[in-house]
Amino acid sequence: MNQPELAPLSEHTMIYQQYRDFCEAARQRHVIFYYVGYFSQHIVGAMADALKLRLEVSGLAGPTRRKLFSSFVEMAQNIIHYSDDALTPPDLDNHEVRHGSVCIGIENDHYYLLCANPIKRELETSLRQTVEPLRTMTLEEIKQAYKEALRSESPVDSKGAGVGFLTMARDASEPLEFEFVPMAGEDRSMFYIKAII
Amino acid sequence: MDDLYIAATPTSPEVDFRFSQNVLSLKGESYPENAAAFYSDVINQVRSWLAACQGQHIVVNVALAYFNSSSTKVLFNLFDAFNQAAMMGNHVTLNWFHDEEDDTILEFGQELHDDFGALDFHDHALSGA
Numbered sequence: 001m002n003q004p005e006l007a008p009l010s011e012h013t014m015i016y017q018q019y020r021d022f023c024e025a026a027r028q029r030h031v032i033f034y035y036v037g038y039f040s041q042h043i044v045g046a047m048a049d050a051l052k053l054r055l056e057v058s059g060l061a062g063p064t065r066r067k068l069f070s071s072f073v074e075m076a077q078n079i080i081h082y083s084d085d086a087l088t089p090p091d092l093d094n095h096e097v098r099h100g101s102v103c104i105g106i107e108n109d110h111y112y113l114l115c116a117n118p119i120k121r122e123l124e125t126s127l128r129q130t131v132e133p134l135r136t137m138t139l140e141e142i143k144q145a146y147k148e149a150l151r152s153e154s155p156v157d158s159k160g161a162g163v164g165f166l167t168m169a170r171d172a173s174e175p176l177e178f179e180f181v182p183m184a185g186e187d188r189s190m191f192y193i194k195a196i197i
Numbered sequence: 198m199d200d201l202y203i204a205a206t207p208t209s210p211e212v213d214f215r216f217s218q219n220v221l222s223l224k225g226e227s228y229p230e231n232a233a234a235f236y237s238d239v240i241n242q243v244r245s246w247l248a249a250c251q252g253q254h255i256v257v258n259v260a261l262a263y264f265n266s267s268s269t270k271v272l273f274n275l276f277d278a279f280n281q282a283a284m285m286g287n288h289v290t291l292n293w294f295h296d297e298e299d300d301t302i303l304e305f306g307q308e309l310h311d312d313f314g315a316l317d318f319h320d321h322a323l324s325g326a
Contacts, residue, residue, distance in 0.1 A: 041208065041229070041230035044208070044228075044230075045206075045207045045208045048207070048208070048228075049207065061298075062296065062298040062299070063298055063299070063300060066263070066299060066301065067301075069263065070263070070265070070301070073228050073263075073265050074265065074266060077228070077230070077265065077267075080230060093231055093234070094230055094231045094234055095230070096230065143304075147308060149270075150269060150270055150273050150308075151273070151312075163266040163267075163269065163270060164265075164266045164267070166266070167265075167266040167269075170301075171301075
């Protein structure tokens with residue numbers, strides 16, 4: 001078998017340099033965790049492990065660690081269930097594999113979580129109607145809505161409990177932020193949501 | 198009725214329901230991919246067992262270090278079943294274990310206490326969990 005030809009040295013240097021730039025940009029922005037790719041339950045479990053270790057050595061207070069962990073799981077499982085980029089058939093409600101990204105970093109002395117996944121553009125309205133009201137609610141109102149959601153039947157289009165966004169809003173210290181960015185040439189948008197803990 | 202045992206996984210709790218001894222325990226972390234699917238068989242077995250319980254003393258131990266939103270919703274249904282059994286004349290003790298710093302689980306326990314008044318609810322705050 002032929003050995004692959006080595007790339008010229010200059011190209012190697014370029015790759016290392018690009019990777020160094022990437023790492024340096026992440027470091028400067030205080031990104032402590034970033035993943036883009038397919039999300040399955042196993043992958044989320046493994047990421048949860050990595051995050052737990054990272055948080056254990058962070059010196060963060062227990063309640064803050066728990067809120068970060070909780071928001072992470074809600075976001076990651078939202079990608080498993082709702083991303084429009086799926087490897088598995090749409091009617092499956094277990095062992096799903098879907099594409100998205102999640103990022104955790106520090107900004108202005110607060111941890112934040114960001115996640116992104118594509119959605120059908122027609123879902124923008126209902127997602128907006130779900131998340132937007134949470135932004136102006138007080139913590140007490142969020143907790144009250146959470147209590148009511150626990151006691152209600154799940155919405156038919158929800159595989160979870162319809163309380164995932166309320167859980168994120170409860171754990172966040174600022175209103176949730178979100179946006180939809182149309183994907184060029186497609187009837188889909190990228191859905192971004194950010195929680196500051 | 199046979200006892201029900203499901204070993205813990207990194208994302209689902211140990212289910213140790215000793216129907217033969219009236220002691221049912223849940224322990225670990227709960228964020229399975231599909232909480233409704235994970236718990237539906239558990240809840241069905243509990244319901245059919247409870248249907249035959251009369252004047253029993255039942256002890257339920259819950260030590261969940263974390264549960265996600267969809268587990269929370271399903272657990273609520275489980276405790277509803279226990280509460281109904283208590284209203285039918287059983288004595289149901291719910292031992293609710295949580296880290297002393299964990300306000301979320303403490304508050305969920307308080308809600309169970311408020312909503313399911315027939316349960317003999319005991320809060321157990323553990324230090325350094």
